[in-house]
Structures are given as C-alpha cells and as structure tokens.
Amino acid sequence: MLTAVGSLTAMGVALGGMLGVAARLLAVEEDPLELELQAMLPGSQCGQCGFVGCAQAAVALAKGEASVTLCPPGGKAVAEQLAKRLGVTVDLGDQAPRVPVYAVIDEELCIGCTRCVKECSVDGIVGASKLMHTIVAEVCHGCSKCAQVCPTDAIRMVEIPLTLAAWHWPKPASPHTH
Amino acid sequence: MIGAETTKSGPFAHSTNTVRQTMFTVILALSPATLFNLYLFGWPSILLFGVTIGACVVTEAICLALAGRPVTHTLSDGSAVLTGWLLAMTLPPWAPWWIGVLGAVFAIPLAKQAFGGLGQNLFNPAMVARVALLVSFPVVMTAWIAPHPLFSASAPGLADSIAITFGGQVPDGVTAATALGYVKTELSRGIPVFQSLVEYGRGSNLTYTPDLMDLATGYKPGSLGETSAILILIGGLFLMRRRIITWHIPVTVLGTLFLMGTLFNLLDPGRFAPGLFHVISGATFLGAFFIATDYVTSPVSEKGQLIFGIGVGLLTWVIRTFAGYPEGMAFAVLLMNSLTPIIDQYTRPRLFGRTRKGEPLPLKGKA
Amino acid sequence: MKLFPIRGGIHPEYRKELSGERAIEALPLPSRLYIPLQQHIGAPAEILVSEGDLVKKGQVIARRQGQISAHHHASTSGRVVEVTEIPAPHPSGLPQPTIVIEPDGRDEWVTLPEPIADPFAAAPEVIEERVAESGIVGMGGATFPSAVKLNLGIRHRIDTLLINGAECEPYLTCDDRLMREHAEAIIDGARIMAHTLGAPRIVVGIEENKPQALAAITVAASDFPNIDVAALPVKYPMGSERHLTLAITGLETPARKLTADLGVVVHNVATARAVHQAVRLGRPLIARVVTVSGGAMREPKNIEAPIGARVSDLIDFCGGFSQRPERIIQGGPMMGTPLPNLDVPVVKGTSGILALTAAEINERPADPCIRCGACVNICACGLTPVELAAHIRHDDLEGAAKLGLADCVSCGSCSWVCPSHIPLVHYFNYAKGALNARDREQRKTERTKTLVEANAARQERIAAQRAAARKPKAAPAANEVPS
Incomplete structure (x- = not known):
C-alpha cells in the first residue's frame, strides 16, 4: 500500500518536474504569434479597436486581453481567422453584425x-x-x-x-x- | 400578403416519408413474428413484452421532460416503442419483469438519450441493453423456455403467469437449451458438433425436442426474435419491398455467416457447426434484418453497409465459435457500431467530376 | 440512342398534367410593364431612357455593359412613366432599378434589324452580335447571357450542341408546350447556334414523359442527319447541365471546368427559339412562355407574357386562386424561389409561377436526423448531405467546403427525400453564400492592406526626401521633421 502510494508520488513529482523544466527551456517566444496576428489585421492603423495601431492590437490579442472581434473593418472574416489561430471560439451569430x-x-x-x-x-x-x-x-x-x-x-x-x-x-x- | 414568408429556401415539394412512418413500418414488419412467438410462449411472454415497451416509453418521456424537449411530439416518432419492442424480442420470454425495466433503463437513458437522443447514439440501444443484462444477470438471461403455446395443456394460466413474471416463480422442468447453447455446452464436454446436433434434434435429455423444420418455423426454445426465422424473414423482405432497408446489410450478414460456417464445417465437422445451422438458429435473422440495419448505428452509404454487414457476419461467427457465449450477434453488432463513423468516413461516394481523392477529373486529350 | 446512367436522382410527383395540355396563350397587354435592369447573371444593363420618353416595341432601353451583361428592350410601345426602384423577383425582395412603361396599346415595333438572310453563311461573330443585341439570356432559369456562351466556339473545339428539353422540374410545361408548338423554330435556332459554335452534331434531350414533344421535335429534326433526339429516362435532376451532358455523351465534366472543355455546350429549348427569332426575324427577346400552375391556381395555363408583366397580371389571367396558396414561387418547386410579393415582374428567367397548397409542399418542422442515408444515396453529385449539414449547423463552413459543398448544384433532392424534413439545401445555400461573402471580405482586407503598405512606403519616401532636402541647409532642422 505504502509502496504504491510512495512510488506514484515519486513518479508524479519527477514527471511534473520534467514538464516544468521543459516548459521553461523550450518556451517559444511570443513574438511569432504577435507577428502572425498582426499580419491578419488590415494594417490601416485606424484605431477603432481602441489600440493605437494594429501592432498594439496584435500584442493585446496574443496576451488574450482583447476579443477577436475587436476589428470593425476586418469584420467577420478577420474575427474568424483570429479565433482559429488563437484556438478560441466566438459565437459570431450572436454578435450583432457590424454593418459595413x-x-x-x-x-x-x-x-x-x-x-x-x-x-x-x-x-x-x-x-x-x-x-x-x-x-x-x-x-x-x-x-x-x-x-x-x-x-x-x-x-x-x-x-x-x-x-x-x-x-x-x-x-x-x-x-x-x- | 400571400406567400410573403420568403425566409425559407426550397425545395417546395417533399416526399411523404416521415420518421414516424419509418418506425411504424418496422414495427409492422416485426408483428407476425412477435404475435406467433407471444402465442408460443404464452401469458408470461405477453406480460414481459408489455412491461419492456412500457418501460422504454416511460423512461424516454422522463428523459425528454428533463431535457426540456417536446415530449409528446418526440414520443410519437415511435423510436422508443421500437427500441422496447426489439429489446423484448431478445429477452428470455419468461424472464421476470425487472429484466424488462432494467433493460429499458440501459437502452433509453444510457444508450440513447445520454448521447443526445434519436439519431445521436453510437450504439444500438436494444443491443446495449441486451448485452448489459446478459453480462449482469447471466443466469436469468439464459433461462430459455420450451414452447408452451397459449391455450395448450402445458401453458400457464394468467394467474400463474403473473406469478412467473412478477413473482419470479418459474416452475421446474420447463427450461430448455437453445440449439446454439446446447451445441456449445456439448462441445465443451468433448462431444463433436455433428453428434450434438443430431442429439439436439432427437432430444436426448431435454423436455422438448425440435427437429430441423422446427428450427426454421420457430417451434423451439429461445427469445421471441430467435425462434421464428421464417416469419422474421418475411418481415425483413417486407421492409425491403417498402424500401425502408436495402439488401446490403442483411445479405452480407447472412452470406458471411453462411460462408464462414460452411467453410470451417467442411474443414472439421466435429469442431464447427454448419453454415445453414448458423443462419437459421439464434437471432441471426432478427439481427440481420432488424438490428444491424438500424439507420442510426449503421453506415449511410451502400458501400459502407456492405463492409458493416460483412463485419457483423464475421464477428458473429467468431464469437459463436470461439468465445464463451453461444450467441454472438449482439456483441458483433455493437463492435461494428463502434466502427460505423470510421466506415462512413472512408466510404463516402465519389464526387461528381472528381477523382476518389477529391481532385478534379483530368481532361482527356482535349486541347 | 445509347444513354449513360447518372448517379442517384429522385422521382417527385410531377403534376405536369395540370397545365400540360393547355396550349400557349398570349397575355393581354397589362396596364404597366416593369422592366428591371438586372435580369441576368453579370453586370446590370446601363439605362438608355428617362422619364417621359416614348419607346417602341423592341427598342433597346438598357444596354449591356461589361463582358457579361445583356441588353433589355421595351416589350411594347408606350411611354416611360418612371425609372424607379422596385422589389426584385428574388427572395430577398431587394429593390432594384426598374424601367416602368405605360403601353400605348398600339404595340408598334421599332425598325427592327434586317433578318440575317443566310445565317449558315454568316460569320459566327455576326450571329453572336445579333444574339447579344437581342438581349438573349439562358431561359432555362440560369439567365447567363447566351452570346457569351455562343462565344465558347472560339477557345474550345465544340463537337456537340445539346439542346436541353428535359424539363425535369415538376409542374413546369413551358418547354414542353414550346417543343410541341414551335418545334421547327427550336430546331432552326439550334442549327444556327451549332453553326455559330462550329459544332457538327446536335442532340436534343427530352424526358420520356413528354411523348408529344418528342414526336414533334423528331419530325422537325428528321431533315437534318446531324440532329439526334434523345428520349431521356424520367429522373430528377436530369436537366442539370452537367448531368445532361453525362447522360447523353457519357462525359463527366471535371469539377471547376465547363462542359465546353469537353466539347459540349448546352442551351435550353426556349433559348434556341429566341435565337431563331432574333436571327430570322430580327426580333429581340421581349416575351417568354411562363407556366402558371399549382394546386391553388384556378385555371393553370402556359402564358406567353411580355417581359415586365407583373406576376399578379398572370395570376389574374388564370382566374386567380381557387384556394389560399401556402406559397407563391417562381420557377419549379425543386429549385424555384419564393416571391417577395405578387407585384414583381416576369423576367427573362421566369419559367413558372406556382401557387402551391400546403398539401403539395408537405412542409413539416425538422426532426432529428436518423442517418437513414437516403440523401447520400440519391445525391446526383455524390455528396454526403447529412455530414455537410452537420458541419454547417456547427458553423464549420470550411469543413463543409472540404466535403465538396462547392460541387452541390442545389437541386433539392436531398431535402425532398429526407424523412426528418431537415432543410438540407437551405443549409447549403446559406453556407455557399456565407463563404462567398467571407471571400469578398477577405479580398477587401487584402486590398486594404496593400494600399496601406503603399501609402506607408510613400509617406516614408516623402519624409526621407524632405529630410534629405533640408540637411544641407541646417542640420538641427532635421530634428523637426515629423516622424
């Protein structure tokens, strides 16, 4: 009984530690994501999203601080692209469609x-x-x-x-x- | 304004097919065999039959009400009745009432509604229930009865029948082995198949002895759906005629089973039962025409159905021949059910103007 | 004649007997004609008249603009009382520019172009030009400008012209009546088109449920050894261009290609007759035969109506409704569309106006799919409608596109056959439209991005130039240059 509990605990600690180390060592810089997101945005720096420009909006998106529906000129198409890249789901049906x-x-x-x-x-x-x-x-x-x-x-x-x-x-x- | 509602696209014509019609046609096709068998096994079987279907309908209604879906509309599609009907046909006819109720609980809330209701379930609800019962209560689920036709001298009266179904007081000396079960038991005792088959036909130590003709007509021990192969066949052919089912699944199931049986029987008649025996005994016909053809849990394309049918036939033979259980149809159907999504994925028809891989067809020698 | 099988298909209730034995009748001239600028696929025509203008019958009142477009003509003589926007004969009911003509009752022709004396000696361009000037579009319902389709002979070697007389849509009998009553005109038009295309062979495909039409066309074609008449099995959607081509020639048109790539061009019988009239008589397309039918119509008829007559004018001519119609639709019941109201005009693509009862439509609320597979087995395009609809319901339009959404011809067979009454084709129509809209948005975003980049590059260049220009004068000034 004790050996079972003990060995499982040991394994858990060891594997958890490895995962933690791996996460640190193999961490991917956030930059590629930001650049990718920025490439999806129209790039007109109109500021309708509330950020100064598209690059800043991309940073916020990458951090998960902004909604993928933030870009009015991009419309549904951009929102869906962003959602796909970020792996989030948006119910675009419920969102009142922005009239172009x-x-x-x-x-x-x-x-x-x-x-x-x-x-x-x-x-x-x-x-x-x-x-x-x-x-x-x-x-x-x-x-x-x-x-x-x-x-x-x-x-x-x-x-x-x-x-x-x-x-x-x-x-x-x-x-x-x- | 006349015809002002333009929010719905066409077509503005529709065939007269409905889900309800489909379900009740299947029930109609099952009726001859059912009536004959209820007659054959008398009041206890009628009581169990009623309890099972009633329990299915009630559990379905409870599930729908809990899920906040339209109860009467959905119940009227007839799918719960059909599930209960099919389940009742696979139970030992003199089994106690709680077998039917428990079966309904396995079939409807667990196998069907938990997946999202009609059309969403991966496994055939009636078969899930049967297998769950068989595994949980092997003794009760294999207590087969020799035929006691209604109004015959040996048939229990209504009062006795209530005691049998609701009191669990099955009189001694009425049980009998099914052909498949008998052969299997004898084989485990070292008696060759060809010999036990003859013995089963002659009825050495049994209270009831069917001959080969009885095997086909159904005057033999077994479940309601197991006994009358001929009446089930008639029902199945009726379904084909009404275009509810196509030949693909029944023919491949029966054909595969027959071929495997015959082939191995030729190799070693002492170890393997003959093909014809496999086809006419057990719930083979019920399985081939009514269980394996279940729309929801079988592939949608004809090619997929061929693969599915071959799989069911093959697995049934393997389980009957090599596994611990004498009957393998239910397991075989469930196993193939789990493969249905993947069969569907690989048997999509070729798109018009495209190759199998989905590329546009090449233009042949045109400038 | 040897025919080739097509996959799937259905046998709906045809109900052609409602109007099939009614000879074509001309509609009395209505009080107003409403001629939209857009009656065809492509760019809308450019308007040539204005309020108060007097027009003659057959006069060009709107001119084609762009590669794919069509002329429109005054259907009778009279006065242009208004150029306005009225709802289109389209499910959206969106307003669109329309010329309103008040007939003067004289029905006076404009000076028509001279008939082409010997069209078989004329250059293909001459015929094409005449067809274009006559405003002819595909009259089977697709309304693609016919002149553009006759042009296909230039880039492709065409060896067969198929004349589509399948009329596989239930109820519709306008093509049937045309073939019975104007077989010679159709055959003549077909020969002119074949000459224009350079096609040596003509096949007229007619479903077997139209024996009189088959007989009439066979007689009319008997003098011409290069014309075959094919009696097609009765099966919906036999009249689909690609499926008709497969059934008659055995050639399967590759996805995203034209039948012309296989050397086959398909034209409708009514289009063939319109070409005959344009070439032999100089008459533009100003009227068409419309089947007015359905269980709620008092007296179903085949009506030759001037383009621009209102749907209500035709319904009145048929004695109105015998009972309350559940729906009024334009075209056949399988692929037709509901009309926004009865004041919309008959246009060049209007093959039928059907007032259908609830019993005829047999519409019910959708039940869950029971995976019966009927839709898969009847789909003439080899699709799995059950799967496509599941993807679309969950907003996975790309998933549906991968399964071949674009190959769906919206024939409606799957919706027709579904025992659960799931509006499968509606799902597909929605998804196709939504994907197109998304593509348009995507393209616009792309263009915006390019323009923004160009703009930014220019700003930088200007800034750099300015900086360069100022540097020699005074170094500190460079700091003031706005970034």
Whole structure:
C-alpha cells in the first residue's frame, strides 16, 4: 500500500518536474504569434479597436486581453481567422453584425482642406487643395478616420447597400436539437 | 400578403416519408413474428413484452421532460416503442419483469438519450441493453423456455403467469437449451458438433425436442426474435419491398455467416457447426434484418453497409465459435457500431467530376 | 440512342398534367410593364431612357455593359412613366432599378434589324452580335447571357450542341408546350447556334414523359442527319447541365471546368427559339412562355407574357386562386424561389409561377436526423448531405467546403427525400453564400492592406526626401521633421 502510494508520488513529482523544466527551456517566444496576428489585421492603423495601431492590437490579442472581434473593418472574416489561430471560439451569430460602412463627402460642405486626404491610409480620397474631394467607395474600408478630422463635418459614414449579388440565404433556424 | 414568408429556401415539394412512418413500418414488419412467438410462449411472454415497451416509453418521456424537449411530439416518432419492442424480442420470454425495466433503463437513458437522443447514439440501444443484462444477470438471461403455446395443456394460466413474471416463480422442468447453447455446452464436454446436433434434434435429455423444420418455423426454445426465422424473414423482405432497408446489410450478414460456417464445417465437422445451422438458429435473422440495419448505428452509404454487414457476419461467427457465449450477434453488432463513423468516413461516394481523392477529373486529350 | 446512367436522382410527383395540355396563350397587354435592369447573371444593363420618353416595341432601353451583361428592350410601345426602384423577383425582395412603361396599346415595333438572310453563311461573330443585341439570356432559369456562351466556339473545339428539353422540374410545361408548338423554330435556332459554335452534331434531350414533344421535335429534326433526339429516362435532376451532358455523351465534366472543355455546350429549348427569332426575324427577346400552375391556381395555363408583366397580371389571367396558396414561387418547386410579393415582374428567367397548397409542399418542422442515408444515396453529385449539414449547423463552413459543398448544384433532392424534413439545401445555400461573402471580405482586407503598405512606403519616401532636402541647409532642422 505504502509502496504504491510512495512510488506514484515519486513518479508524479519527477514527471511534473520534467514538464516544468521543459516548459521553461523550450518556451517559444511570443513574438511569432504577435507577428502572425498582426499580419491578419488590415494594417490601416485606424484605431477603432481602441489600440493605437494594429501592432498594439496584435500584442493585446496574443496576451488574450482583447476579443477577436475587436476589428470593425476586418469584420467577420478577420474575427474568424483570429479565433482559429488563437484556438478560441466566438459565437459570431450572436454578435450583432457590424454593418459595413463607407465614407461619403457632402460636396456642399467640403472646403477642400485636404486634411482627410492626408489622414486616409488607403489613399481612397482624391482631391487637391481648395477643391472639393471625393471618396473612392470601392477602396474605402470604413475606418472613419477622415470623418474625425473633417473641420466642417462634411464626411458621413454610410452603410454599404446590400445588393442582389451579395445577398444570401440566412442560416436555417435550428430545430430543437440535433 | 400571400406567400410573403420568403425566409425559407426550397425545395417546395417533399416526399411523404416521415420518421414516424419509418418506425411504424418496422414495427409492422416485426408483428407476425412477435404475435406467433407471444402465442408460443404464452401469458408470461405477453406480460414481459408489455412491461419492456412500457418501460422504454416511460423512461424516454422522463428523459425528454428533463431535457426540456417536446415530449409528446418526440414520443410519437415511435423510436422508443421500437427500441422496447426489439429489446423484448431478445429477452428470455419468461424472464421476470425487472429484466424488462432494467433493460429499458440501459437502452433509453444510457444508450440513447445520454448521447443526445434519436439519431445521436453510437450504439444500438436494444443491443446495449441486451448485452448489459446478459453480462449482469447471466443466469436469468439464459433461462430459455420450451414452447408452451397459449391455450395448450402445458401453458400457464394468467394467474400463474403473473406469478412467473412478477413473482419470479418459474416452475421446474420447463427450461430448455437453445440449439446454439446446447451445441456449445456439448462441445465443451468433448462431444463433436455433428453428434450434438443430431442429439439436439432427437432430444436426448431435454423436455422438448425440435427437429430441423422446427428450427426454421420457430417451434423451439429461445427469445421471441430467435425462434421464428421464417416469419422474421418475411418481415425483413417486407421492409425491403417498402424500401425502408436495402439488401446490403442483411445479405452480407447472412452470406458471411453462411460462408464462414460452411467453410470451417467442411474443414472439421466435429469442431464447427454448419453454415445453414448458423443462419437459421439464434437471432441471426432478427439481427440481420432488424438490428444491424438500424439507420442510426449503421453506415449511410451502400458501400459502407456492405463492409458493416460483412463485419457483423464475421464477428458473429467468431464469437459463436470461439468465445464463451453461444450467441454472438449482439456483441458483433455493437463492435461494428463502434466502427460505423470510421466506415462512413472512408466510404463516402465519389464526387461528381472528381477523382476518389477529391481532385478534379483530368481532361482527356482535349486541347 | 445509347444513354449513360447518372448517379442517384429522385422521382417527385410531377403534376405536369395540370397545365400540360393547355396550349400557349398570349397575355393581354397589362396596364404597366416593369422592366428591371438586372435580369441576368453579370453586370446590370446601363439605362438608355428617362422619364417621359416614348419607346417602341423592341427598342433597346438598357444596354449591356461589361463582358457579361445583356441588353433589355421595351416589350411594347408606350411611354416611360418612371425609372424607379422596385422589389426584385428574388427572395430577398431587394429593390432594384426598374424601367416602368405605360403601353400605348398600339404595340408598334421599332425598325427592327434586317433578318440575317443566310445565317449558315454568316460569320459566327455576326450571329453572336445579333444574339447579344437581342438581349438573349439562358431561359432555362440560369439567365447567363447566351452570346457569351455562343462565344465558347472560339477557345474550345465544340463537337456537340445539346439542346436541353428535359424539363425535369415538376409542374413546369413551358418547354414542353414550346417543343410541341414551335418545334421547327427550336430546331432552326439550334442549327444556327451549332453553326455559330462550329459544332457538327446536335442532340436534343427530352424526358420520356413528354411523348408529344418528342414526336414533334423528331419530325422537325428528321431533315437534318446531324440532329439526334434523345428520349431521356424520367429522373430528377436530369436537366442539370452537367448531368445532361453525362447522360447523353457519357462525359463527366471535371469539377471547376465547363462542359465546353469537353466539347459540349448546352442551351435550353426556349433559348434556341429566341435565337431563331432574333436571327430570322430580327426580333429581340421581349416575351417568354411562363407556366402558371399549382394546386391553388384556378385555371393553370402556359402564358406567353411580355417581359415586365407583373406576376399578379398572370395570376389574374388564370382566374386567380381557387384556394389560399401556402406559397407563391417562381420557377419549379425543386429549385424555384419564393416571391417577395405578387407585384414583381416576369423576367427573362421566369419559367413558372406556382401557387402551391400546403398539401403539395408537405412542409413539416425538422426532426432529428436518423442517418437513414437516403440523401447520400440519391445525391446526383455524390455528396454526403447529412455530414455537410452537420458541419454547417456547427458553423464549420470550411469543413463543409472540404466535403465538396462547392460541387452541390442545389437541386433539392436531398431535402425532398429526407424523412426528418431537415432543410438540407437551405443549409447549403446559406453556407455557399456565407463563404462567398467571407471571400469578398477577405479580398477587401487584402486590398486594404496593400494600399496601406503603399501609402506607408510613400509617406516614408516623402519624409526621407524632405529630410534629405533640408540637411544641407541646417542640420538641427532635421530634428523637426515629423516622424
């Protein structure tokens, strides 16, 4: 009896110790994960996640301090990628889907200050100084940085309308249980 | 607005198949054999039959209520009744009532609802129950009775029957060995199979002696599902005709068993029972047509079903021939059940326009 | 003629007798016509008219733009009263730009292009151009611009043109009636298309449950030794392009390839007739035959309706409903889609309008899967629907994709056969759409990333240039350069 308990305890201690040592010695630096996560993010440094830029968001994600759904421009696709890499599950169905938006400049109000042009990280705004600007809708990814700097509030974020081509059937309501 | 609900995609036509219809067709197919056997073993078997099915339905209802699922809707699919029916058909007909109740507890909450209910269970619930009972109560579960047809002189009356089923007072001198059991016991005593077969047919020291014809028609000791091979066969053919089951599993089970039996019998008739004997004795027909073909626990593709059937036939033969138990169908089915997911995975049909490996087909000689 | 077996398939209740013996009738001119700019696969057409314009019958009112698109024409003469957005004949009911024409009742033709005198002497490009100018799209329901499909002869060596008269969808009889009543036009159109494609051989495939159509087409084709008529076994989904090709030629189209890669092009019978009209008469596609049927329809009919007539106009012409329909759908019951309302127009792909009763649809709440395997055994594409649906239910779309989701043709057979009434095809339609949406989002993120990188690189370059420019003047100034 005692020998059994004793030998098992000894084995437990020895193996546990080995595992502990191995964890220290073979520990992987966190950096590759951060870089990998950062590569998944759009990289526009829009700051909508609450972090200064995508690199900082990736650090937080890697530490598990931020939710994988943090990136509005990345949307569902990025959230799912992040979740897969981090091995966490997110119920994207429950999360209110963020409606994709793009920026529109009210041509009456624009004074051609070019502040938004400088702010845009995807070069989606065309227009010279003192002239009215326009946003290339296909390029805009809805970070809304331009809207924040516009001195005349001429920039609005508008929902991207759902087209016939983009529409798809919703997920069928689940029967009681399978 | 007429037809305004557009949230559901097509098709807007549907076959008339339903789960309930499927279950009750199976029950209908089982009925001839069941009625004949209830007649053969009289009131005690009728009481046990009722208790077993009732217990299955009640345990199912309790499980559904606990899980917060629609009780009456789910009960009406008939799957609990069918499980109870099949279980009752594998029990010794004069077994006490608690065998039926305990069997229901093994079958429904443990083998079925714990996995998530209908369609989710890995193992055939009736077979799980039978094997659990057999292992736990080997004596009660192998107390086979010689036929005592209703209204015959030897048949117990209703009052006696209640005593048998609910009081456990089985009169002396009514038990008999099944053919498979007899052969196995005799073999262990060193008596060759061909000899014990003849003896079983002649009935040396038994209260009841079936001949070969009786083996097929069912006038012999055994469970409700074991006795009448011919009526079970008729039920099975009816299921095939109604397209509830296909030929794949029954034919491969019976064929494999017959081939293995015949082959080894030719090699050593003293050690191995003949193929035909394997096919018509025990619960072979019930197993081949009604147990192994259970949708939930058998592979979905036809190719998978062929593999499954061969496996069941082979294992049944191996267990009957080499293992301690005379009957191997239940074990064989359970073992193959555990392989069903992997068989399914490897027997998916080839996709249209793709090779077996899933690569697009090559274009043949086209520029 | 030797045929080849196809895997699986089902035998639903066809109910073609409801409308099969009704000759095609023309719809009286409705009070308004609603012509959407998008009636086809590809880019929407570009509008050419504006409010108040007077248009003639057959006049181009919207022009194709881009590689894959189609012209649209005024279905009658009248005035453009409005260019507006109305719900599309699509389950989403999303609004889409539509030209509203008020007919003047004169039904006056515009000056039509000259008929092509001898199409068999004409260059393929001439025929293609005419087909494109006539706004012809695949009328079997896929609505792919036909001119693009006739173009396939350039890059591929086409040896067989298949004319699809299988009409395997239950209820629908529009192709059946066309074949019975306009067999010569169909055969002529088919010959013109074969000439354009450079295909030496034509096979018309018709299911055996249409004996009169088979007879009429056989007679019409008897003068042409290069035309075969194949009587196909009655089996759904025989009319699927790839399965029809397999059944008739024995060739299995590889995944992600076109039948044209095997030297086969498939066109619908109604498309063949439209090509005949465009080439021989100069008439654009401004009307189509629609089967209006279903158990709730008072008087099922086959109606030749102008494009843009409202569904309610057709239903009224059939005497309205005899009982409350459970659903109104467009197309056949297997692959058709529910209509958002009855004011949506008939478009070029509308093959049927069905008012179905609850008994006909036989819809029930889904029960648990009992793994009966019926869906696996009947799937014409060799899929395991039971497994795919399980993956999709648990949001594992990639898992479903690995099992061949993209190879599903959404024929509906698995949902039809399922004893548990699990909406299998709905799961697949959802998953395909969701995966596409995800791909689009992914591509957008990728593009954003590239643009951001380009932007960052440029900013750096500018900063570096500035720094370089300032250095010679005053060294301390370099510190002021914003980073």
